[in-house]
Amino acid sequence: MPPAFLQRQIHWTSSPWFRYFLDYDPVPALQKTKCPVLVLGAEKDLQVPPKENLPLAKKALEDGQNKNFQVVELPGLNHQFQHCYMGLPAESRAIEETLAAEALTTISAWILQHSSP
Numbered sequence: 001m002p003p004a005f006l007q008r009q010i011h012w013t014s015s016p017w018f019r020y021f022l023d024y025d026p027v028p029a030l031q032k033t034k035c036p037v038l039v040l041g042a043e044k045d046l047q048v049p050p051k052e053n054l055p056l057a058k059k060a061l062e063d064g065q066n067k068n069f070q071v072v073e074l075p076g077l078n079h080q081f082q083h084c085y086m087g088l089p090a091e092s093r094a095i096e097e098t099l100a101a102e103a104l105t106t107i108s109a110w111i112l113q114h115s116s117p
Contacts, residue, residue: 030057031064038070038110040103042077044087070110074103 039057041050061069078084081103
């Protein structure tokens with residue numbers, strides 16, 4: 001790696017924001033959330049793996065007695081909800097798709113279901 005790139009990476013990963021990001025636990029906030037919630041995960045997301053994270057979100061919402069939530073894993077998509085081969089972050093830069101149609105459909109259907117006429 002070029003030294004300038006390496007320095008940027010070191011600076012970024014040692015920043016207060018990055019430390020906060022690594023330490024943040026969303027479970028307490030989800031337990032307190034009472035409004036309708038849509039939790040989306042992507043099957044090939046390597047940054048927020050759905051097999052580990054979606055059950056935790058579901059349990060937190062249930063523990064908080066939220067009765068109006070939906071947890072969905074979208075197959076074949078990466079962290080940016082794009083169709084991909086492996087889900088690697090570097091791969092997403094070469095993908096022309098902005099957002100998979102099934103992600104948009106899932107989101108819009110949920111919004112319509114939770115909107116007043």
